[in-house]
Amino acid sequence: MSQPTPLVQPLLLQFQQLFFISKIVGVLPQDLDKFRHKNMLEKSRNGMFYMLGVLSVYVVLYNLLIYSFGEEDRTLKASQSTLTFVIGLFLTYIGLIMMATDQLTALFNQGQLGELYERIRVVDERLYREECLLDNSCIAKRIRIMLIMTFIFEISILVATYINLVDYTQWLSLLWIVSAVPTFINTLDKIWFAVSLYALKERFEAINATLEDLVMEHEKYKTWLSGNDATTATVGNRTTDHPPQSSPPPQYDSNLEYLYKELGGIDVGSLRGSGSKNRNKVAPIAHSMNSFGESIPTPYKPQRMNTNPMINMAHESELSNATKVEEKLNNLCQVHDEICEIGKAMNGLWSYPILSLMAYGFLIFTAQLYFLYCATQFQSIPSLFRSAKNPFITVIVLVYTSGKCIYLIYLSWKTSLASKRTGISLHKCGVVADDNLLYEIVNHLSLKLLNHSVDFSACGFFTLDMETLYGVSGGITSYLIILIQFNLAAQQAKDAIQSFNSFNDTAGFVGAATEMDNESSTLYDMVTTTMMSPTY
C-alpha cells in the first residue's frame, strides 16, 4: 500500500485553508507543519495545550460577557421572575456547551481523525486500481464557499446586532464580539464533517458511475456485434415514426435508456468524477439537450455519434466474460463496504457534536421565536437574546442556525441514497449482460449490498434523515403554541391579580413554563417518532 509516489493525491490536500483557520481558532489540535509537508493529521501535544488554552480563554471571556450584560438583566429579574432570568442564562450557556463539546471531542479523537483520512486514501487507491477516477477539485471550492458563507452570516449578525441593539458608548460593549465565537467555532467543526461526508458521497457516486460505464460499454459492444450503425439508426427512426407494438428488443431499449440517463444527467449525478472520456463524450449531447424539443429524434444523433467511432475499433466489453468481471465487481463491492465502514466511523467521531448541534438548533430556534413574540408584546427578554428585538436579525439568525442543521441532515440523506443506488446499478449490469454466471455473481453481491448499511445517527437516538425534520418541525410548532399560551395566561393572571400583590406565584408560571419547555425540548427534539406519534 505504501508506494514512494502515491497513486492518488490525498483528500486532505484540499483542506489546506480550512485546516489553517481551524488550527488558529483552535478547533483542531493536530500538528501544523506535518500537515503542510505530507498532508497528514497527526497528534501533537503542543496543539493540545494551545487548544485547551484557547478554550479556557473563550470560557472566561464568555462568562465575562454574560456578567457584564447581566447588569441590565437585574431589572428584568425584578419585572419578570428569577426563572426566566435563569432560563436566559441556560440558553446562552447552551452555545458554550456546544463549543466545548466540539473542541473536547476534537481533542479526544485527534488520533482517529488522521486514521480516517488515511483509510479514505487507501480507498482512493483501490478505486484507482479499478480505474474509476475521482477529482477532489470541487471539494476545495465547496470549502471556500462554506467559509465565505459562514463569515458573511457571522459578521452580519454581529455587526447588525452591535449597531442596533448594543449601546457602544461604553468600552465593555466590545465584549459583545465574544458572543459570536461559539457558533463560529461550531460551524468550522461542522464544515469538516460536511466536507468529509461529501467526499464519501463522491466515492459512492464514482462506484455507481463505474458500473454504469460497464453497462454502457456492453451496450456499445452489443450494438457493434449486432451490425453496423445504419441498422441501429433505422431502428431508431422506425421507433420514432411507428414504434413496434410489443416493446422493442432489449439491448436497443437499455441502450436508449443509458443514453437518456446521460442526457437526464442531473438525476443520478452519476457523471461526476467518472473519468474524463466520459465527460467529453457527454458534452455535445448535453449541449444539444439544453433546449429540449422533439423528444425522440434528438437522442439518436448522439447515439450514432458515439457508435460511429466504435465501429472502426473492435472493442470488447468486460461484461462479456463473467470470470473477468467477477473480480472487479467483488472489489467494487468491498470498496463500497469499506466506504460504509468509514462513514460509520466518521459518524462515531462526530456523534456528540452533532447531538449537541441539533439540541442547540432546536432550542435556539424555539427560543428565538418565543422571544420575538415577547418583544412584540413589549415584554422584557434576556439581554443576550437582544437580537430577537429586531425581526430581520432574527430571520438571519434563524436561517443561519437552521441552515447548518438542515444541510448536515440533507447531506447524510444524500449519501445514504448514493450508497443505496449502487445495488441498482449492479442489477443493471446483470440484466444487460444476459448471462447465467453473471446472474449468480450479481445475486450474490446484491445480497451483500442489501446488508451494507450506512445510516448516520446522533448517538443512536435519531437518524440523520429527512424524516427527522418532520418530527422536529412538529415539535417546534407545538412547543411554540404551548409557550405562547403560558405567556398569555401568565399575563392575564398578572393583570387579574394586580390588586393583591401575590404575583410572584403566577409570574413564576411563565418562567416555569419556559423552564419546563427547555428541559423538555432538548429531549423532545431528539425524538423523531415519539411514543405518541399519532398526536404530534
Place this chain on the structure above:
Amino acid sequence: MSPNTWVIEMNSHKSRLFTHPQAHPRSQLSNDAFARRAVSNDNPVFEDISTILSVLKASGLLPFYEQLSSYEVGPPSKTNEFYSFFVRGVVHALTIFNIYSLITPNSAQLFFSLRETDNVNQWIELLLCIFTYTLTVFVCARNTKSMLEIMNEILKLDKEVLRQFGVVLSNNCNFSVKFLVVIVCCQAYIMVLRIYAVKGAITPTSYILIAFYAFQNGLTATYIVFASALLRIVCIRFHFVNQLLNAFTYVQQQKLAKKSRRQPPVSNMEHFPEDSLFIYRTHNKLLRIYKSINECCSLIIVCFLGYSFYTVTTNWYNLFVQITNNKGIISAHILQWCLAWLCLHTSLLALLSRSCGATTYEANSTSQILARVYGKSKEFQNIIDKFLTKSIKQEVQFTAYGFFAIDNSTLFKIFSAVTTYLVILIQFKQLEDSKLEEQVQNEV
C-alpha cells in the same frame, strides 16, 4: 469489538472435534484475553450474577434450582418449591392487607400533604407499585419452567462452545451487584425520608406499609436488573458468534495474508463451511433464547415501564412545583425525595434500554458481518447466500409486549412522553390556581 468482553482459555487442540493445522484465526481475536484459567467444574453456574440470583430466589421470584452438573440445572426439590410457594403466599397476604389498610383510614397519616393532588398521586403510585409487584410474582410463578429452560439453553450453548473451541465464555455482569447496592440505598433513603416526614407517632400499620412498599419497589427493580443481566449474557454470546464470523471477513483475510507473507500464504477459508454451520446453529439458538427471554419478561417490563413513567412524571411535577413557588423556601425534604426517585428510575431505565439495545444490535449485525465474507468458490457463496437471503428485512426486536421496541432510544421516548404529560399537568395547575385566585377575589 473489544476482545475482553469474554475471557478465552485455549485448551490443547485435541479438545476440539476438528484440529486446525495452524493457529486458527480466532486465536488472535482474543490474544490479550488469556486472562484467567478455566473455571473449575464444580463451581456454581452464573457465578457472576449469583448475588442477584440468590436475592430473587430468596424472595420466591426464582426457584431454588438444583445444579446437576456445571452445565445443567434441574428443577427445584420439593422443599424448595414449597418454600417458594410459602414466600409468595406471604407476599400476597401482605399485599391484600396493604390494600385494605390503604382503603381504610389506617394509613391516613401517610398522606399528609398541603395539596390534594399530591395525595392522589401518592395513592396511585402506591397502587401501581403494588400492582406491578403482584404481577411480577404471578408471572414469575408461571414462568418458572421456561426460566429454567432458558438457563439450560444458555448452559448447553456454553458447553458446546467449550467443546468446539475450548473457550469459556464469561459473562461479566458485575454491574448487577452495583445496581443492587444502588437500589437498596435509594429505597432505604426513601424509607427514612418517609418516616421522618410523618408527624406524630407512627402506627405499626404505617411501618408495615412503608417497609413493604420499599420491599416491593426494590424487588421489582431487582427483577429488571436480572432481566438486563440475562440480556447481557445473551449479548455476549451473540458477540462471540460475530467475532467468529469476523475472522473470515475479507479485512481479516487480508491482514492474515500480510502477516503470513514469509511462509506460503495459506488461507484459512477451508474451515469456513463447518464453522459456518456451527455459527448458524448457534445464532438460531441464541435467537430462540432471546425470544423466550422477551416472552418471559415483557409483561413485567411493560408494567415496570408504566410504573416508572408515572413516578418520573409526578416527581418532575413536584420538583417543578417546588421550584416555581416563590412564596416559601423550597422544602429540602421533597427535593431529596424526588431526586432519589428520579435517580433510581432513570438509572434503571437507562440500564434496561442499554442492554436491550446492545443485544438487538449484536443480533442484527451478524448478517452485516457475514456480508463481508468473500468466498472464492461457489459453495462458499451458497453458504453465505442462504443465510443472507433468509435475513433480509428480518431484524429482531426486543419489544415490550409488542407495544413498542425497547432499544437505545427508548429512554428518550419515555422522557418526551413525560414532558408531554407535564405540559398538561401544568396547564391544569394553572387553571386550578387561577380558579383559586378568582374565588379569593369574589370573597374580597
Place this chain on the structure above:
Amino acid sequence: MSGNIGQLLHSHLRFYQLLGLHGLPLPGDGWSENWAKWFRLFAGCLMIGFTALTVVCLTSSDVFLYQGDAFGWFNDILKYGFAEIAVFSIYAETIWHPRPLARFWQLYATLAPQPASTLRLQMRQHWRFLVTLYGTLSLEGLLVCSLASMQVMSRHIVLFWSTFQPFVLIVHLRNTQFVLHLELLRQQLLQLEHELALLAEYSTFASDVASFAGFEEYLRRRVRHKQLIYGRIYEMANCFLVAFRYSVLTVLLMIYVRIAVDCYFMYYTLYNKINIIDYYLLLPAVLEIPAFIYVSQSCMQLMPRIAHQLHSIVITSPALSLQIQNFSLQLLHQGVRIDCLGITVLDSYLLTRSVTAICTYMIFTVQLMPKLSGTYW
C-alpha cells in the same frame, strides 16, 4: 412523442402549458427551441406577477389581511406567505429545470408507444385524473359563486379572496398535475403486474399440462424483458420525483397550512357568531391532499403485488429461478417510493398523522382563543 400521447393528454398538457405549469413544448408544435424560450418567459412573467401581488397584499395599508385580532392577522400573513412560496417554487421548476420532465415524457412514450385509439377509450383510461381535475375545479367555481351570491361583502372579504384565490387556483392545478403524472406511472405499474400475472398463469398451465421445447428459455427471456421494463418505470418515478422535487413539498405545505388556519377561523367565526361563511371555500383544499395521496399510495401498493405475481411463476429450470431471484432482488433494491424530498412518504399514514396533528393544533388554538379575545374570562 409526436402524436403518440393521445389528444386527451395533449389538450390537457396544453392547458397546463398555457398556465405556465408545463414548461415543455408539446409534440406537433415545431420550432421547439423558440417555443421553449417563450414558455419560460411566460412563466417568468407569471411568477413576477404573483410575487408582486403578494408584496402588495402584505405591505399595503388596505384591509387585505384580517384585522380582528393579532393572531388572525398573523394567520393571514402565514397563508399569503406559504402560497407565495408554493407558486414561486412551481414556476421556478418550470423555468429552470424542465429536463427531468422531458425525460419522464420520453420514457412514457417508449413505454406506452400507442395511446388508446378513440377519445372515449382515452377518457376511460385517464378517468381518475379527469375526475380529480374537473371535480375540484367545478367545486371551486361553485363555492366561489355561492360565496359571491350569499355573503354580504365586506371590503376585507372582497380584497382578500380576489387576491388569494388565484394562488389557490394555481396550487390546486399543480396538484392535479401531480395526479396526472402519478396516474400515468400507476398505469404502467398496473400493466407490468398484469403481464406478470399472465406469465404466471401461462407457466402454471404449461407446467402441468403442456410445455414445448425451450419453454423455460422463452419464459426466462420474458421475465428479463419485464425486468428491463421495470427498470424504466422506476426511472420514470425517479424523474417525477426530481422534476417536482420542491413543489410537491411546498404545495402540500401550503394546502396543509391553509387547512389548519382556516379550521381555526371557522371555529372562530362560529364561536363569535360572526356571519362570514367564507370558510366553505376550504372544502376543495381538503379534497386535494387525499386525491394526491391516494394516487401515490396506489402506486406504492402495487409493488408487493408485482413481487407476488413474480413469485407465483412456476419455476421449472435453474436458469429461470436465477432470473426470478435476480428480479426480486432488484425489486428489493429499487422499490418505487414516492416522497417529498425524503421528508415523508406520501402514503395514507401521512393523512392520519396530519389529521391528528391538525386536531391537536386546533385544540391548542381553541384554548388560546378566549385568552386572545382581550376579555379575561
Place this chain on the structure above:
Amino acid sequence: MLRAHRSWYRKFVELNLWATLYSSWLLGLFPFVYISRTRRIKRSGWLVGYGIAFNVLLLWLAMNYYEATQSQAKEELFTRNPLAEQINVLHNGLLLLTVFVMYFRNWWMSDELGKILNVLLELHDHHFRRYDTSDCYNFDNYIVYKGVCTMLELISIIWIIFGLSPRYNIGLLVGVLSIMVIQLGVFMVTTHFHICVMFVYRSIWIINRELLQLVNRLTIDKQVTKSSRIPKLFDLYRRLLELNRRIVGVYDYQITLFIVSLLTVNVISIFYILVYVVSLRKAVTFYMFLNFLQALSINISDFWLNIALCDLAVSANRSTAAILKLFNDIPQLDKQLERNLNDFALFSSHRRLTFNHFGMFDVHNAMGFRMVIACTLYMLYLVQFDYVNLMRTST
C-alpha cells in the same frame, strides 16, 4: 380427564361458531346458502332481500324510539357543558354512519365475500382438512373470547340503559330492543371478519408446523436431503396472503369504523363521567360507578380483542420467517430444495401478513398502544377544555 375437558371445550367452540352462523342468518347478514353437493356456498337473493327489509325495519324502530332511551342525567350535562352536547351529536352521527355503512357494505360486498369464502373452503377441503388442529389452542380461545365479548356487550347495554333511566315504558323497551339487535348485527359483522382471520391464522399455524417437522426430519436423519413439500407450502402461503388481502379489503370500512366508534365511546364516556363528577359536583352513586366501570371495561376489552386477534396472526406470520432460518444449519441440502427455500425467503421478505386498512394504519399491538395513548391525550384535552369553560362561566 383433561382430554374430556378439552373435548367439551371444543364443543363449546363449535357452539360459538354455529351460534354466529345462525344468528347472522337470522339477522339477514349472511346471505349465503351452503350447497353440500359442491361443498360451496352460494348467494341467495331471498336472504338478501330479507336482510334488507329486516334491517330497515330495525333502523326505523330505533329512530322512532330514540328519545325514549335518553336519560335525564345527560340533559343536565348538556345544559352545563354545550361542548358535550356538540360532541354527543357528532358521536351519534358517527354511530349511525357506522351502522349504515356496515349494513351497506355487507350487502354490497357479499358477492366478493362469497368468492373469498369459497376459496377458503376449497383450501380447507383440499389442503388443511387432513391436518390435526386439535392443539391449536389460540384458535379456540379467541373464538370463545369473541363470543363471550359479544354477549357481555349486549348485557352491558341493557344494564346501562335500564340503570340510567328507571322510568320504564313500552317505547323504552322497543327502543332498547331495536338498538340491541342493531348492535348485535354490528358485532356479528365484525365477528365474521374475526372468524376469517382466525381461519387464516390457523392455516399459517399449520404451515409453520409442517415446516418445523420438515426441519426436524432433515436434521435428524442425514440421508434425507430433498423434499417436495416446500413448493406446496410456499404456494399455500402465497395464496393465503392474497386471500387475506382480499378479506381485509372487504372489511376495510366496517372494521375501521368499528374500532373508531369503540375508541370514541370510551373517550366520551370517561369525559362525561368526569364532567358529571368534577365540574357538576354530583355525588356519583356506587351503582352508577359500577355501571360505568363495567361498560368501560367491556368496551376496552372488545377493542383490545380486535387488536390482539390481528396481532396473533401477524406474529404467527413473523415466526414463519424465523422457522425458515432454521434450514440454515443443515449441512448439505438438495439444490432444488435450497432454491425453493430461497424463493420462499425472498417472497416472505417482500410480502408479509398485515391487516392494513386503507394503508392508513395496520393493526397490531403497537398500533393499538398508540391508539390508546392518543385517546388518553384527547380525553385530557377535552377535560381541560371543560375547565376552561368552567372558568369562563364561573365569572
